[in-house]
Amino acid sequence: MTDVSLNPQAAAGDAAYESQFGDYIALLKPRVMSLVVFTAFVGLVAAPVHVHPFIAFCAVLFIAVGGGASGALNMWYDSDIDAVMKRTVGRPIPSGRVGREEALALGLTLSGFSCVMLALAANVFAGLFLAFTIFFYAVVYTMWLKRWTPQNIVIGGAAGAFPPMIGWAVATGGVSVESVLMFLLVFMWTPPHFWALALFMKEDYRDAGVPMLTVTHGRKSTRKHILAYTVLLAPIALVTGVTSIGGPIYMAVAVVLNGLFLKGAFQIWRRDETTAEADNYKVERSFFKLSLYYTALHFAAILVEALLKPYGLGGW
Amino acid sequence: MPLAHEHELHRRRLSRNLGLGGVLLAFVFLIFGMTFVKVTAQNVQFPDTVPGVQKTVPVAPASGN
Helix, strand or coil: CCCCCCCHHHHCCCCCCCCCHHHHHHHCCHHHHHHHHHHHHHHHHHCCCCCCHHHHHHHHHHHHHHHHHHHHHHHHHCHHHHCCCCCCCCCCCCCCCCCHHHHHHHHHHHHHHHHHHHHHHCCHHHHHHHHHHHHHHHHHHHHHHCCCCCCHHHHHHHHHHCHHHHHHHHHHCCCCHHHHHHHHHHHHHHHHHHHHHHHHCHHHHHHHCCCCHHHHCCHHHHHHHHHHHHHHHHHHHHHHCCCCCCCHHHHHHHHHHHHHHHHHHHHHHHCCHHHHHHCCCHHHHHHHHHHHHHHHHHHHHHHHHHHHHHHCCCCC | CCCCCCCHHHHHCHHHHHHHHHHHHHHHHHHHHHHHHHHCCCCCCCHHHCCCCCCCCCCCCCCCC
C-alpha cells in the first residue's frame, strides 16, 4: 500500500493540514444519514416479519453506510456548487480538508461494501434495492437532473424516500402497499420542505446556478407548488393510517400535522414577496420548521403503533 | 538514539489511523455477530436435518423373550 496521499494539499507537501477521521465522516452527511437511519428502522420494525435484533441493527447500519456513500459521491460531483453556496461552503471538499478523488474513492468503496453486506445480512433484494437507491441519488439526481430541471427536488426526494422501503424489504424480502405509502409520505413531503427553504435562502441557489423553482419559475409559482404538493400529501398521510402500519395514534398525529401543514401552505400561497420581506419570511420559516417535525412525527407514530402491537394495543 | 524513529507524518495521521482501526475492529465484531446469529437461528437447516433425508436407519427394539 502506498503512503502517497491523494489530497492535493498533502501531495504539495503542505504540512498545515492533514485530513482527519472526522472529515471523512462529514463526507457521509451525518445529518441526512440520521433521517435515513430512522425511516429505515421504522420500515423494518413496522414490517409484519420478525427480524433478529442484531441482524436488524446490521441492516440499518449498512443502509446508513449506503446513504453516506451516496452523500460522498454527491459531494465529489457537486464540489463546484458547494464552493459557491453559503450553506455548503464549509463542507470538506470546498474547505480543502479532503481531496475530490478521496471523496470519490470513499463513495465508491462504501457503495459496493454496503450493498454486498446488506445482501449477505438480510436478502439479495434489499441489497439490490440499496444499490438502486445509491445509483438514483448519485447518478440520476446529482449528475443528471439537479443542474438540468427545476423539478430536481421532486426527483431527488425519491432517493431520500427509499430507505423505509429498504427497511421493509430487509424484513419481508419484497414490496407492499404499506412500504410504497411510506415512500410516498417522504417523497411528497420533500418538495414543500425544500421550496420553503429556497424562499428564504434565495441568494444561495441563484449564485450557484442551480435551476431551483424559485429561480426558473419565480416565487409566486413556487408558493403555488408548495400548496399543491401539500394538498396531495395530506391524503397519502391519512390513507397510510388505515393500513396495517397505521392505528389510532398514527391517525391522530396525521390529522393534526396535516391540518397544520395545510394551513401553513395556504398562508404561504396567499402571501406576496412584499409581505414576506416585511416580516423576514416569518410564515415560510415556521412552515419549514414544522416540516422538520412532520416526517419525524409521522414515522415516530408508525413506530409506536408497531411497538405496541405485541401488547395488543397498536393498530386497528 | 531510539530504535524506531516515529515520522512526523504518523503523528499527523494518528486520528484517522485510530478511526480506521476502530472501524475495522467493529467490522470484525459485526461479521462474528452475524455469523453467530445466522448459525444459531431456529430455522437454520444443516444438510442432515433437511426433511425427508435420513442419515441413519432406525433400529427396531429387540424382543425380550
